Every structure is written in structure tokens, then in C-alpha cells.
């Protein structure tokens with residue numbers, strides 16, 4: 001056998017041996033790309049059969065009720081299977097209560113210190129007086145002991161909520177920015193006169209280092225609105241983001257639905 005022929009034969013044998021490995025090599029590289037981009041699981045809530053599951057999937061990673069304001073508070077987080085707007089799929093529902101705080105939370109697959117883009121669908125059914133604020137949407141961390149993620153001001157970075165607009169049937173999206181010279185609950189208007197009882201897709205692009213984020217509402221915003229990260233009076237702005245939360249408070253009760261929470 002000539003050297004050349006031997007070389008070709010050897011190359012063919014090597015290639016034939018490597019061929020079966022190619023799919024697994026491809027999978028491995030795609031898997032790592034997926035792990036990098038998919039920071040959240042079950043963003044469409046379809047893997048839940050019951051509200052009980054939805055409230056308790058903290059480990060290894062999933063949605064859970066994080067505030068633990070008694071069993072009554074926890075039960076206000078429900079799995080909705082009814083048609084809401086045009087959405088007949090499974091979604092999370094938080095029910096208004098002037099007595100209890102309820103949080104739908106999930107830990108991100110990896111802590112975030114750079115840039116981060118998350119979007120979600122939200123449908124507000126009602127915001128109760130007298131506080132006229134609810135359906136809180138937060139990205140932050142769980143650095144303060146005892147209250148769960150995004151439970152204290154110092155844990156919140158993205159800090160959005162809805163209020164009833166002056167026109168009946170309309171709501172405004174606002175941000176809390178806080179700051180040293182402001183009361184924590186001073187509102188920054190992000191978008192006005194959105195329809196109550198309608199799904200809206202909210203997207204945020206976060207820059208953790210710069211302590212800012214932009215907010216846009218699909219089909220509504222002409223340009224993203226730039227907002228400062230929330231700064232509580234006595235604490236620094238969070239430098240690491242680890243959790244997403246949606247909440248209703250006893251001093252900010254509202255009934256709303258969340259679906260399709262995704263990272264870009």
C-alpha cells in the first residue's frame with residue numbers, strides 16, 4: 001500500500017469513528033449556549049398542573065411564592081387555566097388582598113452583574129384603593145434576610161408597578177426610582193392610559209453597572225423609556241441581580257396575571 005493510499009484510508013477511518021460523535025458535540029455546544037441565555041425556566045407556566053406546584057418550585061429552579069405571609073397570603077398566588085383576554089393557556093394569577101402580601105418569584109439560573117433583558121406579559125384586572133398601586137414587577141436579589149427576594153427596598157433594582165389612570169378602564173405603568181432626596185414611593189410615569197383588562201408585553205433592558213434600565217411596551221412605546229434603578233434612602237443600589245418577582249401588597253393590592261416571562 002502506498003503512503004498516500006494509507007493516508008486516505010486512515011483519514012476515512014478516523015472520520016467514520018468521529019461521525020457518531022458529531023451530534024453529541026453539537027448538542028454540547030448548543031447546550032452551553034442555551035444555559036447562557038435561558039436564565040429562567042417555565043416562563044410560560046405550562047409545566048404546572050396545580051397552584052400548589054406553582055407556589056413551591058423554588059428548588060432546583062422554578063416559580064414559587066416567596067413572601068410566605070401565612071398560608072392565606074400564599075394561596076393568593078394561583079394557577080389560572082381560564083381564558084383571560086385571549087390567553088387560554090396556563091398563567092400565574094395574584095389576587096388582591098388588603099391584608100396580605102403575595103410574591104411570585106424565581107431565582108435566575110446565574111447571578112447577573114452586567115446587562116440583562118427580560119420581558120413578560122401582564123394583564124391587570126383591578127387595582128384597589130386607597131393606595132392606587134399594585135401589580136409590582138421587580139428584578140433584584142435576596143440579600144436582606146427573612147423577607148424573600150425583592151421583599152425589601154435594598155433588594156430591588158427594576159421596580160415597576162401599575163396605577164389606575166384618571167380615565168376609567170385605563171392604567172399607567174410607573175417606576176419607583178427612589179434616591180437620596182425622594183420618598184421611596186415617588187412615581188416616575190413610564191406609560192399612560194394603557195388598557196385595563198388587556199395583555200401587555202413589558203420588556204426591560206437592564207445595565208446593572210450603570211444602575212439604569214429601559215422599559216418598553218410592545219405596540220405602545222415609540223421608544224424605550226430610560227429609568228434609574230431603585231435606590232433606597234439608606235442602602236446602595238443592588239450590584240447583583242438574582243431574582244424576578246411579581247407582587248401584590250397589603251398596601252398596594254391588585255389582581256393581575258403574568259405569563260411568558262423570558263430572557264432575550
Ligand SMILES: [Ca+2]
Nearest residue numbers: 044089090259
Ligand atoms: Ca402560558
